[in-house]
Amino acid sequence: MQHTPKTSDIIDALGRARANAPYLALSLQREPDLAGSFAQGTLPSLDAVAVADIALPTATRLRRERRRLALIVAVADLAGAYDLTGVTHALSDFADHALDAAIRAAIAERTPDAEPRGFAAIALGKQGSRELNYSSDIDPILIFDPATLPCRPREDVGEAAVRIARRVVDLLQTRDGDGYVLRVDLRLRPSPEATPIALSVDAAISYYESLALPWERAAFIRARAAAGDIALGERFLGAIQPFIWRRALDFGTIGEIRGISRRIRDHHARGQAFGPGYDLKRGRGGIREIEFFAQIHQLIHGGRDAALRTPATRDALAALADAGWVDPGEAAALTEAYTVLRTIEHRVQMVEDRQTHFLPNGAALESLAHLHGLGDGAALLDLLRPHVARVGATYDALDSAEGDTMSFDAEHLAAQLTAAGFADPVAAARAIGQWRAGTYPALRSEAARSALEAVLPGLIEALGRAPDPGVAIVRLDATLAHLSSAINFFRLLEARPALARLLALILSHAATLAESLARRPELIDGLIDASALGPVGDVAALAAEMRGGSDYQARLDHVRRIVGEKRFALGTQIVAGVSDPLEVGAGYARVAEAAIEVLAAATIAEFVAAHGVVPASELVILAFGRLGGGVLTHASDLDLVYLFTGDYRAESDGAKPLGAVLYYNRLAQRVTGALSAATAFGPLYEIDTRLRPSGTQGPLSVSLDGFARYQRESAWTWEHMALTRARPVFGSAQARADVTTVIDAVLRGERPERDVAAEAAGMRAEMAKHKPPSGPLDAKLLAGGLVDLEFAVHTLQLTRRTGFDTDLGRAIAALVGQGVAPAGLIAAEQFLTRLLITLRLVAPDAEIPPPPTQALIARALGMADWEAVVASFAATRQEVAACLASVATGDDDGD
Structure with missing residues (x-):
């Protein structure tokens, strides 16, 4: 943001710049018009950055524009006219402009009459999030479209793209008497040691869909099509969105980010201790830890909540706080710390136009304090100290498991297990020994056993606190025995310690849920949503969530996945003690009703494609028993009766016509199969249709008229008792009303007289x-x-x-x-x-x-x-x- 500064503030900022920042002082000498404006207390707008001489070579013009930008932004920053957002946006927007100008110039030099298309720069890092440093490099990925990139005659398009890329880099970072424009780092591209500096868009998409490393997902949180063919860049980013934001997250990403943080701390140990020489970016409690804190939470939750996918760090913290994933006070403290640390980082870089992040020592620290408007170096350290401490403590809490291990020595391990709360530590140690030996297929790889060791301390602690640790570890062992891969399971538990405690409760108490988890370990992924331990939505909202899948089989799988997650989460609510079982039972019923609605509609669409529709007729599904009453248990089957409206003598109008009775009986069989047949995501519900007229001896589906006649004339007393809980759960509003009218009439007396x-x-x-x-x-x-x-x-x-x-x-x-x-x-x-x-x-x-x-x-x-x-x-x-x-x-x- 920009604010109107006082004349005195601009003049004071000019004096501090000249006295304490040699680079700014030299630039003021070389830009007398800007210096004159500042001296009069006037702050030029960013439009003044542009160099009027359009005859100048592109590189020369951009270097001079960059120098003018640096002066205007620096003085505006020092005078309080630009806040941190205003500074970083101005620097980032100029980087976009310069990168785009370089791409256009590089293409024009080789093919003067061609449109500058087919070549795009994807900005990563701080340029991607419009948070660029005062003296930062940029980290683009350069991509091209072989179909549209201008080439010289008989030139290989890939070679042309590489030549364009080299020229772009040369235009931006070659130095002369006017300095340079931007330092360019292309090492964030896929496999930089083996790939050309410009990649075809299809090759880049293929890489991110299949071969990319976990940490690259974090890098793409801040990705943006910044220059060149923007449409090409956005097409690329759209294609790799599923790679960046995954609903069921590979928590290797989280471990990788934490590993980077630990390596940075080790490598930059001399900049860890706060004081002169402290590394504002990489130091413990520094800028990088704030960024990693936000990115870790974004990667965990952003796959399910698009509102969290904002690239800028402070915006991300605000979104995480709004969504309830981060404490609002904690987010506010990190935001304030980020603002202060980044502001002082810019002061450090203004001094010599160097990409440095270290606080200086001695007289240089005093001068830096004066540049910021403080009295001395001690005042500057006092400004930074509480923020650094708060950030360090917050990040350490996020990564508190560092250094914990479970012993490989049997005696010591047993002692650890006893201390953790296991009554039979020998049996628990035996199970851990089997896991470590790779007895189960999911634990045979080195990566899986490494992930096991990382999560084991926290997992054992959680199991030890469980009501019955021995039962819990036996059931966990059964889960691991069924897994095809354990890596993601372990990394999820490592990243979310609260889930490990919840898992311990499930394993201790709920054999039913433990068995479900053994069959589908990914069910625990659903518990990372805060909403998982709250009431499920109404039937309409649940049905909307269940609709998906590119074909019929995919739709079946999609419904089974959603239903499995919802039922597992509802059961967990009881185990965790957060919901009334009556509310959970009603939730089970709404989930089942939504599944019926979605799968019946999908099955009908498939059936109609082959057989058409029966005119003036439709399928109605009646729920009886617990589903009819709107309260199920975790193990309930579904008591259903299939009816159809209209004339039973009618015929369908499709390519393969069927009479109404045969049509609806076959359709009912298909719907039953859709609701009960197992797929890769397991079974759904047991379906019981014995409450239909004449029971198992009667047709699976009957006409509404036949149903009404049977209930009025032939039904037994037990069938009328069952009818008291009959409720339409599928069919048009009119059809449901017609069925309800029949039921009401029968219950209120249109039935045989009996004792x-x-x-x-x-x-x-x-x-x-x-x-x-x-x-x-x-x-x-x-x-x-x-x-x-x-x-x-x-x-x-x-x-x-x-x-x-x-x-x-x-x-x-x-x-x-x-x-x-x-x-x-x-x-x-x-x-x-x-x-x-x-x-x-x-x-x-x-x-x-x-x-x-x-x-x-x-x-x-x-x-x-x-x-x-x-x-x-x-x-x-x-x-x-x-x-x-x-x-x-x-x-x-x-x-």
Whole structure:
């Protein structure tokens, strides 16, 4: 930004420049018009940079313009007219201008009549982010398009591009009496030791798609098409966006950036200690650590959040703070430190126009302080000291694992494991020994074992703090045994220590989630999003996220990936104790409903392509059971019934026409397959269609008219009980309304007269014979459990013809409000449902879990301890059993 300075400020800045910066003093002598303006308290605009003599050779004109720019920017900076953004933007924009002018001149010298196209410069580093230093080099990658680059007759286009590139470098960095324009460093191009200095755009894209090193991703955070054929440059950057920003990040990038930081600290040890001689850029607590701090967080989260992909360091810190990834106070402190450090860095470079970052010693430090407007060197150090300390502490916290190791000596390792909290350190050490020996395929490479060693200290610490470290390490061992590659898994845990602690909880408590993780280790990637531990969106938002994939198979895979991530994250919310199981159960149901919506639509599109559509007809999908009620468990299957509207005698209009009945039965089979068949991303849901008319003996899909007739005339009492939770989850609004109208009419009386209470009691007794409880915690099938509660509620609904709501909790509340059901059923349903959802994750066998998991269950249910859970379970079952008994034997005046 620019500010209007006072005349006195400009004159004072001019005096400080002359007295303390030899380069500026010499430049003032060579640019008397600018010096005269400054002396009168006037600050020329940047337009004054341009040299009027257009007859001058390009290089000469650019050198003089660069000198004039340096003077205007320096005096404006010293006078407070330009803030850091104004300074860096002015320097960066001139670099773009000079680079573009050099490219145009290089092409024009060789092919004078040709358009200057087919050659582009991609600015990396500080030029790419418009943060260029006062005396910085530039780090472009030069690319060309063989199809459009002007060439001389019979000249090889690749050789022409290299000659143009050499001339560009020569124009910019050759020195003469007017100095130079810009130093150019081309070593950031792919494999600089083996590649030409200009690369064809296709070769460059191929490299970044397949061969690039992890650290190169960080470099491209700040990439920008800066000069030459901008359209070509932007095409290149667009093509490699998936390389830069990956949704499932290769955390080798993070380790590589940290490794660079450590090597810089070691190599520049003499500039680490703060004081005279301190390296403002590479020193501990310096500029580079602020940049790395921002880039590490951008690489972790930017693949999922495009708002974080801003190139400038301070903008990135602000975006990370806004998104909640960085503490706002921490971001503000780093931003302030960056501003101060960069400003003093510019002062250092103004003195001799040298690309240096070191604070000087002795009298030179005093002079630098005076240049900045301070009284002495001590004042300058006092200005910098708190910022350096804060940055160093912040970055060290990010990289706190440095130096930690787990011993290779068996006795020492066992001692470390005991100290970490393992009750059986020998067994844990044996597992670690197997990992280190490369017993599993994922650990056979040196890179994998190196990644293991890097993460092992933090991982063992997290497992040791888990409620059951022994169980956790056994389940982790099973996960590693199933992995095809472990490198990314380990690097993710190394980069995000909080995930290691969460993983320990999952492995300790939730065998179901641990098994999912063993099959698909990348599921843990989804937990790096803050939203993963919050409620999932509504069905529309989830469906929008699930739509994707270039073809039908890709769409199936995409849905399975999203559903797997969502279900895993929802289960983790219970284990982590951050969500009410009822909310999680509702989230499971919304995820399933969105999957039905997306996959049914995709399957219909495929089917229509071959068979056309049946006129005035469509598929409707009815959800029954827990999905109909809008609350699933992690292990729930989906009870679905397929209907179709319109005339069952109609025929489709495609190239391969089918009658409506055959059409919709084949389509229903396809939809079931889409929802249940396993792909590379695993299975999705078990689908149960036995609630359709006539059960397994009937057709898979029936017409709405046939469904209505069956329900009104032939359905059994148990089918009408099931109908109380039937809800359309796919179909047009009109079709859903038509189906709902039929269901409402049947439930409210358009059905055969039967002794509902007696038949329900008989069915429940028969079920108890053939499907006994699976364990002492079977919240579903034990006497007084959820099945008994549902039988009681549905019997009351059918006999009293009231309280109809697919949501079981709302239905009970309605019955209680009308005095039909005891008030205690409201709390009973909530308790049993919470218990069932939680147990499906942490005790799927319904057996008594170990004490640590008992505590988790109590927390999930909002109880003080396990004893309270057991007591509440017993009391709830008694209340439900009493209600069911009264319903079965009571005076039913409804039917």
